[in-house]
Amino acid sequence: MxxxxxxxxxxxxxxxxxxxxxxxxxxxxxxxxxxxxxxxxxxxxxxxxxxxxxxxxVATDEATIAPNPEPTKKKRRSKGGGKTKNWKVVPEFLTDDQWKSVKDFYFEKAPNTQNEQVAVLCYTLSEQSNSTAFDGHEIHTAFQSVGVKTPANLAGVFGNMTGAGLGRQVDGKFELMFRGKELVQHELPRQVKLNA
Known part of the structure; x- marks a missing residue:
């Protein structure tokens, strides 16, 4: 189920x-x-x-994934309760020089939150490849290339970013939208405010 x-x-x-x-x-x-x-x-x-x-x-045109003939009580779950997906590393997605550029750009932008991390990686991947949308395997590979742990619920991060207007999900891939690109271009790296 x-x-x-x-x-x-x-x-x-x-x-x-x-x-x-x-x-x-x-x-x-x-x-x-x-x-x-x-x-x-x-x-x-x-x-x-x-x-x-x-x-x-949910009523859809597709067959439901887990039909349940018995009525069930609707349970509200807390964040992060889903199981982690086993993402695959696909290093052939970019050349070694392109992966080095991804890593350099990532550390130049110094993202803090998971949304910022995924936004920076999507932005630089689109600069290095001929694509604007990336699946979880490609994003996971980018996290591995920069030496940062992939978020436990990467699909949930995509959902959060979609809800925040930073990107959208199409055909199982995540695409950074205007607001997400603006975040990477103009708001990162965050400036540290010093007390006078």
């Missing part, structure tokens, strides 16, 4: 699934989040009620 909890107001996607179906469930959750956000409008910040759904409650 797979369960998906989506809080579109906060951009939170919480997934509970076995390792065999986690990839399919994650893709389904991302499509659900996009659908919910398109129906609710682009600006979900400040929405008074979070939107939470399990796979069993």
């Amino acid at each position: 797979a369960k998906i909890f989506i809080n579109a107001a906060d951009g939170i996607v919480d997934i509970e699934a076995d390792s065999d179906s986690l990839s399919d469930v994650t893709d389904h959750a991302l499509r659900l989040l996009e659908t919910i956000q398109s129906v609710a409008g682009a600006n979900l910040v400040g929405t008074p009620e979070p939107v939470g759904q399990t796979v069993d409650e």
Whole structure:
């Protein structure tokens, strides 16, 4: 059985699934989040009620991932309760020189939060490759190339960034949008304020 909890107001996607179906469930959750956000409008910040759904409650044209004939009580889960996906390293995605440029740019921008880290990596990957959208394996590889631990719930970070208007998820890939690019170009590295 797979369960998906989506809080579109906060951009939170919480997934509970076995390792065999986690990839399919994650893709389904991302499509659900996009659908919910398109129906609710682009600006979900400040929405008074979070939107939470399990796979069993969602009506889609696709077959549901885990049909459940028995009615179940809806459980609200806390952040970070989902299982971690096993991302693969795909170093052939870029050349050695391009990976060095990714690492140099990452440390030049000095991101602090997970959102900032993913934004910086997406920005520099798009500069080094012919692509603007990247899957979790490519982002995980970028984290490995700079020697920084990949967030435990990378798919959740993509959801949070989508909710914050920094990017969007399309066909299982994450793409940095204008607001995310502006963050990387103009707000990073953060300036340290000194007391006078």
